[in-house]
Amino acid sequence: MKQEILTPKLKMLSLLVVLVVVALWAVLFSKGFFPASSFPSPVQVVKGFGEEARSGRLFDDTVASLFRVSTGFGLAVFLGIPLGLWLGLKLSARAAFLPAVNFFRSLSPLAWIPFAILWFGIGDTPAIFLIFMTSFFPLVLATASAVASIPTVHFRVAQDYGFHGLEFLTQVTLPAIMPQVITGLRVTAGLSWVVVVAAEMIAGRDGLGFLIWDARNQLRPDLLVAGMIVIGVIGVVLDRLLVQLTLIPSVRWGYDK
Amino acid sequence: MAGISICGVSKKFTGRNDAVQALENATLEIADGEFVVLVGPSGCGKSTLLNIVAGLDVADTGQVYEGNKPVKEPGRSRSVVFQDGALFPWLTAQKNVEFGLKQMGLNRKERAERAAHYLQLVHLTKFRESFLHELSGGMRQRVAIARALAMEPEVLLMDEPFSALDAQTREDLYVSLQEVWERTRKTILFVTHNVREAVVLADKVVLMGIRPGRIQTVFPIRLARPRHAEDVDVAKVAHQISMGLKESLALTRNEEYDEGWQPEGSGLLRPADSVLGDNI
Ligand SMILES: Nc1ncnc2c1ncn2[C@@H]1O[C@H](COP(=O)(O)OP(=O)(O)O)[C@@H](O)[C@H]1O
Ligand SMILES: [Mg+2]
Numbered sequence: 136m137k138q139e140i141l142t143p144k145l146k147m148l149s150l151l152v153v154l155v156v157v158a159l160w161a162v163l164f165s166k167g168f169f170p171a172s173s174f175p176s177p178v179q180v181v182k183g184f185g186e187e188a189r190s191g192r193l194f195d196d197t198v199a200s201l202f203r204v205s206t207g208f209g210l211a212v213f214l215g216i217p218l219g220l221w222l223g224l225k226l227s228a229r230a231a232f233l234p235a236v237n238f239f240r241s242l243s244p245l246a247w248i249p250f251a252i253l254w255f256g257i258g259d260t261p262a263i264f265l266i267f268m269t270s271f272f273p274l275v276l277a278t279a280s281a282v283a284s285i286p287t288v289h290f291r292v293a294q295d296y297g298f299h300g301l302e303f304l305t306q307v308t309l310p311a312i313m314p315q316v317i318t319g320l321r322v323t324a325g326l327s328w329v330v331v332v333a334a335e336m337i338a339g340r341d342g343l344g345f346l347i348w349d350a351r352n353q354l355r356p357d358l359l360v361a362g363m364i365v366i367g368v369i370g371v372v373l374d375r376l377l378v379q380l381t382l383i384p385s386v387r388w389g390y391d392k
Numbered sequence: 393m394a395g396i397s398i399c400g401v402s403k404k405f406t407g408r409n410d411a412v413q414a415l416e417n418a419t420l421e422i423a424d425g426e427f428v429v430l431v432g433p434s435g436c437g438k439s440t441l442l443n444i445v446a447g448l449d450v451a452d453t454g455q456v457y458e459g460n461k462p463v464k465e466p467g468r469s470r471s472v473v474f475q476d477g478a479l480f481p482w483l484t485a486q487k488n489v490e491f492g493l494k495q496m497g498l499n500r501k502e503r504a505e506r507a508a509h510y511l512q513l514v515h516l517t518k519f520r521e522s523f524l525h526e527l528s529g530g531m532r533q534r535v536a537i538a539r540a541l542a543m544e545p546e547v548l549l550m551d552e553p554f555s556a557l558d559a560q561t562r563e564d565l566y567v568s569l570q571e572v573w574e575r576t577r578k579t580i581l582f583v584t585h586n587v588r589e590a591v592v593l594a595d596k597v598v599l600m601g602i603r604p605g606r607i608q609t610v611f612p613i614r615l616a617r618p619r620h621a622e623d624v625d626v627a628k629v630a631h632q633i634s635m636g637l638k639e640s641l642a643l644t645r646n647e648e649y650d651e652g653w654q655p656e657g658s659g660l661l662r663p664a665d666s667v668l669g670d671n672i
Contacts, residue, residue, distance in 0.1 A: 288478040291448055295466045296492035296543070306491075310482040388481035388525045 175357035180364070183357030192346070193365065199342040200331050201369075203259055207266025208327045215274035216316065220308070222275065223282020233279070240272035244330050252338050262334040262342065269330045270323035277319030281312035314381075314389020321377045328370045343369075394459030394469075395579060396422040396445060396547060401454035403440050414440040416606045417454070420598060424546075425577045429590040431633075432600030438583040441600075442551050445581060446472045458547065468496065471545035473536050475552040479524050485511060485531075486520040489539045496543070510538040513575075514568060530561035534568065541572065550582040554589065563621055566592050570618045587637070588630040592619045599637055609636065 157177050163169070164176040175183070187193040222229045222236075247268050251261035289307050298306055335344025343366050350358035381390055403415040414437040422428045430438050443449035445456050447466040456463040458470065471492075479488045489507035498506065511520055514534035524532055533553055540548055554562045570593065573580060584590055590597045597611040611633055615625050 286478070288474050288476075289480065291443075291472075292474065292478050292480075292491075294448055295446060295472045297466060297468065297495040307480075310480070313482065384523065385482040388523055391525055 172354055173356055175360055179357040180360045183355065184361040184364075187346075187358060187361060193361075196341055196343050196346045196362075197365065197369065199259075199339075200335065200344065203262040203334070203342065204266055204324075204327050204331050206259075207263040207331075208270050208324060210263070211267050211270035211274055211323065212320070215271045216278050219275040219278025220282055220304075220312075222279035223312075224308075229279065229283070233276075236272050236275050236279075239268070240276055244269040244326075245333055248334065248337055251334070255338075257338050257340055261338040262331055265330055265334040265338075266327045269326050273323050273326070274316075274319050277315055277322075278312060281315035282308060285311045310385065313383075313386045317377070317380045317386060317389075320380070321374065324373055324377055325370065328366075328373055332366055394461075394546060395424040395426065396420075396581065397457040398422075398441070398445065399455050399457065401441065401444060401451045401456060403437070403444065403449070403452050405440075415444075415451075418600075418607050419454075420607055420610075422579055422581055422596075424579055427573055427580045427582065427593060427595045428598060429582045429584060429594035429596070430598045430600060431584055431587055431590045431637075433602055434585055436600045436602050438585075438600060439551050442472070442549050442581065442583050445547075446470055446549050448472070468543060469545050470547040470549060471540040471543045473533075473540045473548065473550040473553045476532075476556050479532055479536055479539070481524045484521050484523055485516060485527065485535045485538075488524075488535055489542050491539065492543050506542055507538070510542040511535070513541065513572060514538045528561070529557050530564060533557065533565060537569070537572065541576070541578075545578070547579045547581065550580065552584055553582075555584065555586070559621070562589070566621065567618055569593065574617070587634050588621055588626060591615075591626050591630045591633065592621050592623075597633060599633070 161177050164171075164174060168174075184193070218232075222232055244265055247265055248261075251264050255261040255264055285308065289311060290303060293303055293307050331342065332344035332347075335342035336348040339345035339348075343362055347359050347362035347366070350356070350362060380386070398418055398420040401415055401418045402413070405412045405414055418437075418441055420428075430441065432438055440449065444451050445463065447463045447470065458467070463470075480491065483491065486504070486507050489510055490503045493503040493506060508517070508520065511517055514537055516531060516534055516538065519527060519531060524535075527535070536553065537550075540550075554565055557565070566589070572578075582590075582593055587597075591613055594613050597613055599608045599611070600606070601608045611629075613629060615623070615629065619626050
């Protein structure tokens with residue numbers, strides 16, 4: 136195996152790329168390739184960001200979006216993982232439900248936006264609903280397939296050592312599926328953050344998605360870009376946080392091959 | 393302490409459109425402290441028999457006794473070492489060995505001490521805190537053996553525990569296992585499809601035939617220990633047994649067998665009726 140080490144020097148390269156992108160952006164702005172009404176300068180964006188931060192709106196919108204994502208995602212985890220466990224353990228349940236789960240997994244969650252508004256109006260609920268629809272089905276599938284692929288010999292071992300009933304679940308099934316479930320959580324959390332922006336653009340009165348949509352309506356491209364940057368940064372931070380789960384010693388086996 | 397009696401055990405697996413008679417009227421005595429190796433081609437019912445002895449499977453007819461107690465379910469006095477270890481990758485070597493001890497009512501400290509002791513017995517003290525993906529195949533099998541031994545069973549049941557390993561690692565484990573057996577004098581029922589492995593390890597080699605699985609011949613092996621796969625006498629006896637097996641299993645393809653199976657210098661053959669290895 137080749138050992139590749141990310142030295143601090145190499146990490147600095149990413150900063151360099153950011154600087155180059157910002158420089159190109161500044162050049163594009165100063166040459167006037169786009170009308171100023173639809174293309175802000177980096178300086179304007181920084182000012183706009185400061186304005187939104189001071190007014191407290193940026194903070195409120197961030198909290199609103201994070202609240203929706205955590206609620207919808209949390210619901211999907213608490214319902215999806217048990218359902219996935221059941222499907223994984225019972226062949227007949229799999230036969231009955233897997234085609235439907237696969238269908239909804241393949242259906243873009245954005246296709247639910249019209250119903251989300253019809254049923255839940257505007258505000259938190261439609262966004263939470265959409266995030267739930269985004270995360271629930273992939274989590275069910277990830278859990279079910281993880282359970283179904285546990286080697287049967289693991290259960291034989293537990294049986295041989297005198298374990299019974301619920302102990303199979305806590306001693307074998309749950310630890311065995313953790314790596315795949317964590318991967319599922321990472322993927323669906325990322326998707327949820329993508330979807331909340333779309334949901335708030337259409338069915339919101341606040342939130343980061345609404346913030347950028349509102350900025351467009353007010354012809355404030357500086358606020359629009361500031362909002363985009365915040366959305367992107369939070370997405371990266373969420374993913375970095377979930378990556379921490381993959382570093383737990385008892386799940387490393389699922390990732391180092 | 394007690395031996396194992398397998399009395400007329402039959403087992404049929406019924407699939408959707410077919411049924412496999414995995415075992416038919418298998419009968420075998422294993423004395424207390426004896427090392428018995430069951431050899432036969434894959435699919436002949438070795439694992440099925442071992443699982444029934446373990447109590448993990450139930451025979452259709454016949455009965456297995458441990459001493460004079462009928463075996464009905466998995467018991468603390470019998471412990472299985474499965475093929476490729478079946479260790480839990482989410483636990484360290486130490487925690488794998490402790491796994492079964494939780495059910496024995498030992499407290500945390502007692503569990504840790506006992507696991508450490510058995511890991512030392514298989515020379516893995518340094519790797520106690522390692523996870524499986526950090527261990528070699530041979531080390532993993534040693535952890536599996538330690539896990540089974542830590543239950544302090546009277547009978548050790550081993551289902552092709554070394555078949556996924558390379559020859560050198562296997563040779564090391566032959567030495568370790570013989571050493572463990574000499575020290576603990578457990579009753580061992582060991583399953584393999586490798587005749588030479590059987591001769592290296594066994595007091596008694598038991599041949600099983602292809603379907604329907606039944607026990608065919610029993611060869612006592614009286615070679616001095618410790619034995620090694622490359623010993624001339626081991627090779628001779630293995631060859632002898634292979635020839636006998638080949639005749640009775642003319643239908644079975646050669647490639648199902650590992651080394652030790654091919655005829656090599658038939659001049660070394662002894663009369664078929666001699667007790668193998670008796671004169672050593
Ligand atoms: N759970 C099962 N269901 C159906 N058939 C089985 C089952 N277990 C084993 N068999 C069949 O029984 C026969 C003996 O299997 P096994 O005991 O695993 O053989 P071996 O361990 O000697 O390779 C094989 O033909 C196998 O396909
Ligand atoms: Mg087998």
